[in-house]
Amino acid sequence: MVSRVQAVRAAARMTMKIFFADPQWIIPAIIAPFIFTLVALLLFRNETGPLLLYAVLGGGLMGMWGTTVYGSGTSITFDRFNGTMEATLAAPVPLMWIIGGRVAWNTFIGVINGGIILVIGTLWFRTGISIANPLAFTFATVVTYVSLSSFGLMLATVYVLTRQGGFIMNSLEVPVYIATGTMFPVALLPLATQPVAFILGPTWGIEAIRKAAIAGYTGLATSYWTDIGILAIETAAYFAISFYLFGRVERLAKRNGTLEEY
């Protein structure tokens, strides 16, 4: 079978080229989550020190999340805009790898988006925000990126498996911000919602990022490496679920001759 890595890379590259060729994508992908975040940041404008860093990081992470959720939808509906559904479905690589390449690019935009929000947030509040452990911070960010991609890949199938994909995604966005502790520490959430947070990989990514960034941060009672470990396991699970769901999507597409009808 054809090299899947080659297909993933090609799909990511094509998504990037079209992203730059068509500026209208920048509005939902960057500007919208960005504005949303700035509003959230204003709520914290009187804070200083660790809590402010907490908030600014939360803003960045929200940017990452928003783009992932948005991007997972466009990764699979992309062909509808382009009229390339058949060409994509006819490729000699499983659909998951092509969509995977697109999700990888869209999530990457989310990370860039998070980075921009972080920098602007830092400049805006003009408090000397410093990252406690830059190396651990970077590592946690990269692992979170992979995890977000796997999560986005899984979400992408929802768009095909149900007509209400777009609606589900939109209604998911804010609860996910809250459940994963982007805005408030998970420990503060009602006990009933905590299990939801714990099965969402990015919860652990956010936790690890905060532990690395904020000196003396006490979130969940886990260690940095425990967070990373759980994140890795959940990411693997998302990939496995995606693999299964994409298999179903492909079989359905073949049965109906199109992806467009459900």
Add this chain to the structure above:
Amino acid sequence: MQEAGEGSSAVDVKDLRREYVTRSFLKKTTKVTAALDGISLRVARGELFGLIGPNGAGKTTTIKILTTLLSPTSGSAKILDLDINKDMYEIRRRIGIVFGGERGLYNRVTAVENLKYFADLYGVPPSEITGRVKKMIEMVGLEGRENERVEKYSRGMKQRLHIAKALIHDPELVFLDEPTIGLDPGGARDIRNMVRGMKKDGKSIFLTTHNMFEADELCDRVAVISRGKIVALDTPAGLKKSAKDISVIELQTYGADANFVQRIEKIGGVTRVVADLDSERQSIRVQTEFPTEVLPTIVGLAGDVNIIDKSIREPTLEDAYLRLVEE
């Protein structure tokens, strides 16, 4: 009927059926359309095979099944001796598909970027991609325009790019669904020459068309499909021979109208009248087994209609085709 020789085949289809189930808006009623009603055919390696038929006959459905995009409801098909259900990805890697039209290309990026993308998807080794893309651009005559966005391309240029895309991984078998539809005569001729070039390169080709001239000119053998069934399968010459019992009277007239055409239709022994009344000078074709008796009758009916030219000729592939699909 002529059959492809025994041995390894490019396409081998047995009793293929495909139904489409459409549900009404409220899902209260379901309608089942039999798009393919049990078709069987074989295409030999290196053969240029044509599937011709009117709108809705099942041509695209056939191509979609053979290219593993659609599952058949029943029946079996082997592509390059591989099973369409079991060896889907292997088949896809070894075939090229031209669906054509405005769809199927990334319009926001250039031709080169499109070709590189598809080269990657089809597993062309990365070190060979640049050379392969260049070769394809030259082959389809897009040099000089290859770094323009595809959205600026004319319909004909897009179709060339579709061909380049389908051949980027040097497939053994190429499927083309109505490759010249919507092109001007020059553009259509260029595409036909490219199809001939593919055959010369040893590729097997399976194409669909509406255009009898195209089928006659290009194809080694032709299957005529009508309402999901193959109604004839032969060489173009063989199909024409099957229509030997009919002749065609061709008339060029001034002043002919629908009424005149109706009167010709009523003449005994006339099986079909095809008329083009839109221009100042009308052309009317009359199919009949008895041209020498029918022609004087028509002349006798002419009245005010000025017949400026009349001739009797042998049936073309189109005459044979029209009779088959309307039976």
